[in-house]
Amino acid sequence: xQNNHLRTVKIFRYDPEKGGEGHxxxxxxxxxxxxxxxxxxxLLRIQKEQDPSIAFRFACRVNMCGxxxxxxxxxxxxxxxxxxxHLPSGQDITLRPLNHFPVIKDLVVDMSPFFAKYxxxxxxxxxxxxxxxxxxxxxxxxxxxxxxMDTDCIACGCCVSSCTMVNNHEGYAGPAAxxxxxxxxxxxxxxxxxxxxxxxxxxxxxxRTEFNCTEVCPKSISGTRAxxxxxxxxxxxxxxxxxxxxxxxxxKAKNDPxxxxxxxxxxxxxxxxxxPDPSRRAFLKSTTGMVGLGVAISLTGxxxxxxxxxxxxxxxxxxxxxxxxxxxxxxxxxxxxxTYKRKQAIHTETVNVPILIRRDSEQDFICFNSSCTHLGCAxxxxxxxxxxECACHGGAFDVDGNVIAGPPPRPxxxxxxKLENGIIMVEVV
Amino acid sequence: xxxxxxxxxKPLQWGEIDPYRRGRSHVGMWAWLLQRVSAVMxxxxxxxxxxxxxxxxxxxxxxxTVIFHASLGVRVILLDFDLVNIRHHRWxxxxxxxxxxxxxxxxxxxxx
Numbered sequence: 001x002q003n004n005h006l007r008t009v010k011i012f013r014y015d016p017e018k019g020g021e022g023h024x025x026x027x028x029x030x031x032x033x034x035x036x037x038x039x040x041x042x043l044l045r046i047q048k049e050q051d052p053s054i055a056f057r058f059a060c061r062v063n064m065c066g067x068x069x070x071x072x073x074x075x076x077x078x079x080x081x082x083x084x085x086h087l088p089s090g091q092d093i094t095l096r097p098l099n100h101f102p103v104i105k106d107l108v109v110d111m112s113p114f115f116a117k118y119x120x121x122x123x124x125x126x127x128x129x130x131x132x133x134x135x136x137x138x139x140x141x142x143x144x145x146x147x148x149m150d151t152d153c154i155a156c157g158c159c160v161s162s163c164t165m166v167n168n169h170e171g172y173a174g175p176a177a178x179x180x181x182x183x184x185x186x187x188x189x190x191x192x193x194x195x196x197x198x199x200x201x202x203x204x205x206x207x208r209t210e211f212n213c214t215e216v217c218p219k220s221i222s223g224t225r226a227x228x229x230x231x232x233x234x235x236x237x238x239x240x241x242x243x244x245x246x247x248x249x250x251x252k253a254k255n256d257p258x259x260x261x262x263x264x265x266x267x268x269x270x271x272x273x274x275x276p277d278p279s280r281r282a283f284l285k286s287t288t289g290m291v292g293l294g295v296a297i298s299l300t301g302x303x304x305x306x307x308x309x310x311x312x313x314x315x316x317x318x319x320x321x322x323x324x325x326x327x328x329x330x331x332x333x334x335x336x337x338x339t340y341k342r343k344q345a346i347h348t349e350t351v352n353v354p355i356l357i358r359r360d361s362e363q364d365f366i367c368f369n370s371s372c373t374h375l376g377c378a379x380x381x382x383x384x385x386x387x388x389e390c391a392c393h394g395g396a397f398d399v400d401g402n403v404i405a406g407p408p409p410r411p412x413x414x415x416x417x418k419l420e421n422g423i424i425m426v427e428v429v
Numbered sequence: 430x431x432x433x434x435x436x437x438x439k440p441l442q443w444g445e446i447d448p449y450r451r452g453r454s455h456v457g458m459w460a461w462l463l464q465r466v467s468a469v470m471x472x473x474x475x476x477x478x479x480x481x482x483x484x485x486x487x488x489x490x491x492x493x494t495v496i497f498h499a500s501l502g503v504r505v506i507l508l509d510f511d512l513v514n515i516r517h518h519r520w521x522x523x524x525x526x527x528x529x530x531x532x533x534x535x536x537x538x539x540x541x
């Protein structure tokens with residue numbers, strides 16, 4: 001009977017005295033009532049009954065203090081709030097310290113990077129005016145409704161651990177710090193609106209709208225909502241934002257080609273206003289430029305090759321049927337429209353041109369290209385004057401196609417022709 | 430042992446030694462990631478489309494990727510400008526993708 005309640009619990013172990021990468025250690029624990037057993041209960045029981053060397057943090061046990069944040073089966077959460085029954089039934093219980101924080105021992109992490117970024121967003125209230133009586137925001141005002149429960153943040157670090165951006169962008173303060181900034185930015189009583197907004201806008205565009213922070217927050221606060229609110233403030237307060245003075249390291253980089261590493265006591269530890277390593281930044285800039293140039297050149301090359309080269313090549317000639325030879329009386333000159341397809345570079349066009357056909361005898365035809373040799377207008381046969389006339393510039397050709405008037409530089413072009421089963425064909429390009 | 434000799438383990442990265450991470454990651458992250466991947470696919474398909482013209486299967490793939498990318502882009506725009514209440518963000522993804530699919534079907538059957 002007892003074995004039915006036996007669950008495997010894997011706990012991440014890291015011993016600072018031994019170092020290394022850390023590993024999972026498995027424990028078996030009898031959990032008869034998973035609905036009312038929290039992960040914190042599991043940890044306390046294992047520590048008491050099986051392995052007293054496990055290190056983890058907890059304090060209030062009622063979802064108030066934010067000490068026991070950890071990654072439970074791939075999702076961040078508070079050990080005291082997550083019941084064993086909340087986890088997928090087929091999975092072992094897997095406990096792991098929060099991401100993106102140095103691990104001190106087992107499940108205990110060093111939260112100082114979190115609070116360093118927290119401090120960068122000026123997380124304190126600075127009143128505009130001193131009052132002897134409490135200055136409250138009324139509960140039904142829009143700003144209070146906007147702030148909502150976001151002041152409930154307990155700084156457990158779950159959001160920063162779940163965020164895929166915060167560790168890859170040095171200047172990004174993260175969801176918790178920006179939520180704190182948002183609660184103060186929305187507060188009309190606060191005097192530090194401009195510097196706080198400038199700092200928050202500097203980092204809030206690193207959010208990729210993934211909602212990981214919203215999904216894991218044990219207090220159901222949406223970091224994404226706060227970040228979007230700050231981003232919208234940029235639209236309404238564009239003129240209020242003044243760039244912070246450049247950090248001394250920036251000035252130094254301009255004068256000194258080989259600057260030293262960043263000073264230890266920088267006012268902004270998230271490094272958003274400082275030049276982290278000028279040579280690195282210059283390298284990134286030039287690399288981005290080179291990659292962009294390479295992409296542009298290769299794209300232009302592909303497009304150029306596919307679009308331009310075919311037009312340079314000779315067009316293949318093709319034989320096109322004009323009509324039944326019997327329909328052209330001997331001694332006449334006729335105009336017939338022919339239609340054929342011409343493949344031109346990346347597209348195929350349908351060509352519709354008139355062909356001038358003169359029949360001298362049973363077997364003698366002359367086919368003229370109707371295009372005027374001057375500028376390419378279509379010439380037409382005038383049966384009264386017995387001339388080919390071009391309407392555009394007054395060019396005229398005799399019945400053999402020779403120029404008799406106007407600007408055309410040479411006789412009409414003649415097209416190769418042949419008879420096939422009584423059908424007259426011309427060769428066109 | 431002296432405390433100064435003890436070392437912190439370097440921070441664990443997202444998904445590092447985390448057996449259930451990918452299986453239990455959230456839908457918003459996939460929306461972002463797939464939009465990025467589809468952007469690269471658009472560039473590839475666009476080049477192919479310019480080289481091999483009027484190939485229906487290529488046009489089909491290109492239109493599909495463009496609509497997919499645009500739908501997820503519309504999702505971000507709607508959330509950015511607070512046009513949809515942010516608490517519905519999970520439902521927004523199937524809605525915009527479904528809307529995009531309808532547009533895709535319309536466009537495809539009008540062309541062919």
